[in-house]
Amino acid sequence: RRTIHLGGYDARLREVRVHPALDRPTVPAFVVDYIVFHALLHADLAATPTGQDAGPDAGPDTHDAAGRCAAEHTPDFLAREAAFPLREAAWRWLLENLSSLRRG
Known part of the structure; x- marks a missing residue:
């Protein structure tokens, strides 16, 4: 397996998902916190109307058919x-x- 999706925000379910590989005791809490923080930024941008308290690159994240954020990481x-x-x-x-996370 070449890639691993460590976490994300599902707009349909309004939930953050974290890959089970991050449940290992060797994974520092700050790494999991970062993955959740990153996903919550997507959630926040998904709820923000274009131009409201944001720069020109901000605006609602778009989502694919499964509800996952499909937006690029804007400035x-x-x-x-x-x-x-x-x-x-x-x-x-x-x-x-x-x-090692990919190996399982």
Whole structure:
């Protein structure tokens, strides 16, 4: 398996989903927190009307037929994501451990 979907926001069900691989005791809590934070940003953008308290790249995220966010990560999204205090550490951990997460 080449990819793994670690988490996401389902707009139809209004829920955040996290991959079971992140339940392992070796996964730091801040990594799971980052995945949830990222998904909640999608949820927030999905609920925000275009142009309301947001930059020109903001607006409601679009969703595919399964209710998953289909939006790209706009500059506004990335700026808001940067507010997560341990974002860089979470990214580093994910990059270093992605192959073990894929293996199961």
